[in-house]
Amino acid sequence: MKKRLLRLTALSISGLAAISVDLSFGDGRNPGISGFSLISPAHADDDDDDGGSSGGGGGSSRSSDDRGSGGTWRGGGNLFDLFRRTPEKRTETRRVPVRRPTHAADEIVALGLDEPALQRLETRGFTTRSRAPLGLLPTEIVKLGVPRGMTLDDARREIADAAPDAIADFNHYFEPNENAASSTPCADGGCALVRSAIGWPSPDGTAACTAAGPIGLIDTAINPAHPALKGVKLEIVRLTDEEAPASGKQHGTAVAALIAGRQDSRAPGLLSNAELIAVDAFRRTRGETDLAETYDLVRAIDLLASRKVAVINMSLAGPHNLLLEKTVALVAERNIPQVAAAGNDGPRAKPVYPAAYPAMIAVTAVDRNFKPYRRAGRGDHIDVAALGASVWTAASIEGAAPRTGTSFAAPFVTAAVAILRASNPEMTAEEIARLVTASTEDLGAPGKDPVFGWGVLDASRLCRS
Structure with a gap:
C-alpha cells in the first residue's frame, strides 16, 4: 500500500512539472502549490511594456509542449482537479492573433494607364473607382475594381496585357508604427529630458540651428487645438473621402508635437518656429485600426513633393508595393530627403516599407x-x-505622455535633416542622408550593422557653424 501511494505521488509531481506551472512569489520564494497560474504564450508575448528594451526579441518562446496536454488553469479549486480531466475534455483558452488583411481584396492600383488602355480594361470587366493626376509623373494613379471571380494576380496580368508600360500592384494597406503609451514613470518631466541623452540642442533659434521648412508629414489626423500646437505653423490636408471615418488623432498629434510643439507647452518640440504640412492619408476601420491605402499614400507623397518640402516624415509601415517604390524614388530624384520608421514587428521580422527602400533614411x-x-x-x-x-x-x-516606438524615433532624424538642409541648401538628398549618418555615434559592430545602422544620432553635432 505504501509503495502504491509513493508511485501515485511521483506521478502527480511529474504531472505538475509537465504543465510548466509558475511556482514563485513576487519575492522569489517557492510557495509550493498555491498562488500560481498557467499562462499561454499568446498572452505572455502580448505585453505592452513599451518602455523595456533588450538586445533580442521580447516575449516568451515557450512551445505548446511546455504547457503539457492540458488547458489554461488560472487558480481556484483543487490543483489535482486539473489532472483528473481527460485530454478530450481539457480546452485551452488562447488569444489567437488577429490577422488583418494586407491589401484590398478586389482592387488594383496602377500608374501609366492611358484612356485606350482603360477602355480595354473596362470591356474586360474592370471598373474605375478613383483616379487622380500626379505631379511626379505625367500620368494618373488609378484605382481599379477587379472583375468578380478574377484573382488579383490574374488582374495584374490583364493590366500588363492592356498597357505593357504601366506599373500595377495590389492596393496595400499601411499602418502607423504605434504602440501603447510607455509605462516608464515620468515624474518631474523626466521623459522630457530624454532628448538630452543624444545632446539635442536647445531650440533657441540661433542661426546655426535653424531648421529649413516646410517639413512634410504623412500620418493620421492631428488635433490642431492641442495646447502644444496652438499657434504652430500647421497646415492639415485630409486625402481620404469625407464620408470615410476619420482616422484617430493620437498618433499624428504626438508626431507633429514632437517635431514642432510650442516651447512653452507641456510637450515642447525638437524645433522652434517649424512649419508643418501634414497630410492625413489614413482612415479608421472596423476594430479601431487606422489604415492608409497605397492609392492615398502615393498621392500624399506626391502632394508634399509638389509643395517642395525640405523633408518628409513617414512614421508608418506596410508591405512592398511597386507604386510606392517608384514614388519615393522619384521624390529622391527631386532632392527631397525622406525619413521612415523601421517598424515595431520585432528584430526577426521582415523589412517593412517604405523604410526598406534605398531612397529612404530608415x-x-x-x-x-x-x-x-x-x-x-x-x-x-x-x-x-x-x-x-x-x-x-x-x-x-491635451497634456502629454511618454511614447515608445520607431514612430517617435523617426522625427528626431527628420528634425536633424531639416537643420542640416538649412545649413547646406545646395546638397542633394543623398548627400544630406550621408551627412546624417556621419552625425552618429557608432555602436554595435564597427561600421554599419543591422541593429543600429551607422549608429545613434549625435545631435550635438547638428548646430555647429
Missing part, C-alpha cells in the same frame, strides 16, 4: 541608455538609430 529606436528597443525592426536597410523609448510628447486631446 530609422530604428533606442532608449536613453542606447539599448535597442526590443520590438524595433532590424536589417541591412537600417541607416540610423534615434531615441524612441519613453519619448515625451503630446497626447491626443
Whole structure:
C-alpha cells in the first residue's frame, strides 16, 4: 500500500512539472502549490511594456509542449482537479492573433494607364473607382475594381496585357508604427529630458540651428487645438473621402508635437518656429485600426513633393508595393530627403516599407541608455538609430505622455535633416542622408550593422557653424 501511494505521488509531481506551472512569489520564494497560474504564450508575448528594451526579441518562446496536454488553469479549486480531466475534455483558452488583411481584396492600383488602355480594361470587366493626376509623373494613379471571380494576380496580368508600360500592384494597406503609451514613470518631466541623452540642442533659434521648412508629414489626423500646437505653423490636408471615418488623432498629434510643439507647452518640440504640412492619408476601420491605402499614400507623397518640402516624415509601415517604390524614388530624384520608421514587428521580422527602400533614411529606436528597443525592426536597410523609448510628447486631446516606438524615433532624424538642409541648401538628398549618418555615434559592430545602422544620432553635432 505504501509503495502504491509513493508511485501515485511521483506521478502527480511529474504531472505538475509537465504543465510548466509558475511556482514563485513576487519575492522569489517557492510557495509550493498555491498562488500560481498557467499562462499561454499568446498572452505572455502580448505585453505592452513599451518602455523595456533588450538586445533580442521580447516575449516568451515557450512551445505548446511546455504547457503539457492540458488547458489554461488560472487558480481556484483543487490543483489535482486539473489532472483528473481527460485530454478530450481539457480546452485551452488562447488569444489567437488577429490577422488583418494586407491589401484590398478586389482592387488594383496602377500608374501609366492611358484612356485606350482603360477602355480595354473596362470591356474586360474592370471598373474605375478613383483616379487622380500626379505631379511626379505625367500620368494618373488609378484605382481599379477587379472583375468578380478574377484573382488579383490574374488582374495584374490583364493590366500588363492592356498597357505593357504601366506599373500595377495590389492596393496595400499601411499602418502607423504605434504602440501603447510607455509605462516608464515620468515624474518631474523626466521623459522630457530624454532628448538630452543624444545632446539635442536647445531650440533657441540661433542661426546655426535653424531648421529649413516646410517639413512634410504623412500620418493620421492631428488635433490642431492641442495646447502644444496652438499657434504652430500647421497646415492639415485630409486625402481620404469625407464620408470615410476619420482616422484617430493620437498618433499624428504626438508626431507633429514632437517635431514642432510650442516651447512653452507641456510637450515642447525638437524645433522652434517649424512649419508643418501634414497630410492625413489614413482612415479608421472596423476594430479601431487606422489604415492608409497605397492609392492615398502615393498621392500624399506626391502632394508634399509638389509643395517642395525640405523633408518628409513617414512614421508608418506596410508591405512592398511597386507604386510606392517608384514614388519615393522619384521624390529622391527631386532632392527631397525622406525619413521612415523601421517598424515595431520585432528584430526577426521582415523589412517593412517604405523604410526598406534605398531612397529612404530608415530609422530604428533606442532608449536613453542606447539599448535597442526590443520590438524595433532590424536589417541591412537600417541607416540610423534615434531615441524612441519613453519619448515625451503630446497626447491626443491635451497634456502629454511618454511614447515608445520607431514612430517617435523617426522625427528626431527628420528634425536633424531639416537643420542640416538649412545649413547646406545646395546638397542633394543623398548627400544630406550621408551627412546624417556621419552625425552618429557608432555602436554595435564597427561600421554599419543591422541593429543600429551607422549608429545613434549625435545631435550635438547638428548646430555647429
